[in-house]
Amino acid sequence: xxxxxxxxxxxxxxxxxxxxxxxxxxxxxxxxxxxxxxxxxxxxxxxxxxxxxxxxxxxxxxxxxxxxxxxxxxxxxxxxxxxxxxxxxxxxxxxxxxxxxxxxxxxxxxxxxxxxxxxxxxxxxxxxxxxxxxxxxxxxxxxxxxxxxxxxx
Numbered sequence: 479x480x481x482x483x484x485x486x487x488x489x490x491x492x493x494x495x496x497x498x499x500x501x502x503x504x505x506x507x508x509x510x511x512x513x514x515x516x517x518x519x520x521x522x523x524x525x526x527x528x529x530x531x532x533x534x535x536x537x538x539x540x541x542x543x544x545x546x547x548x549x550x551x552x553x554x555x556x557x558x559x560x561x562x563x564x565x566x567x568x569x570x571x572x573x574x575x576x577x578x579x580x581x582x583x584x585x586x587x588x589x590x591x592x593x594x595x596x597x598x599x600x601x602x603x604x605x606x607x608x609x610x611x612x613x614x615x616x617x618x619x620x621x622x623x624x625x626x627x628x629x630x631x
Contacts, residue, residue, distance in 0.1 A: 482618070484584060486514045488577060488591040495546050495592070498622045499553055502590040505620075506562065514584055515554060516567040517547065518576060574610045586617050593621030 487502040489495045499515070506513045554564055565584075569576035581589065591608070612619065 480587060480618075482509050482587040483511050484514065484586050485509075485511050485588045485590060486516060486577075486581060486584065486586040488516050488518055488589065489546075489550055490518050490573075490592070494622070494624045496549050496553060497624065498590060498592050499550060501620070501622045503553075503557055503562065505588075505590070511587075512563050512565070513557075514565045514567060514580070514586065515550070516569055516577065516580055517550075518569045518573045574614070577611055578614055578616075581615070581617055588618045588620060589615060590620045590622065593623045 482505075485502055485506055487498060489498070502513060502515075505511070554566065558564055567580055569580070577589075580586070589611075
């Protein structure tokens with residue numbers, strides 16, 4: 479079995495990101511592994527906003543990103559103060575490409591990310607990238623489950 483020494487956590491700034499972070503940190507401590515945290519910030523609204531009759535959706539999405547980012551930054555800072563080596567990566571391009579490129583460049587042994595069904599809203603915001611990432615993944619994968627929600631949402 480290959481030893482896990484370099485772990486990549488994908489944060490899409492979702493509400494489950496802190497839970498996924500805790501799993502990754504716990505595992506890194508046990509394995510004495512180095513942690514990379516990729517903030518994958520995909521802008522589903524494009525540069526000019528959306529042309530839909532839902533004017534507050536983009537602002538709510540930006541607020542969700544900011545709130546989640548603030549929580550993660552505090553958790554990362556706390557772990558760094560305790561001596562854990564964490565490298566942060568900001569990715570604003572196409573998620574699948576950025577994640578696979580980082581795995582190759584950083585020689586990642588284990589990818590950690592939230593497990594979700596990519597319902598209609600997630601598909602709209604992130605595309606079907608999780609399925610594509612899993613199919614093309616050159617390393618092992620750990621999916622962190624959350625409480626199941628309604629199907630298709």
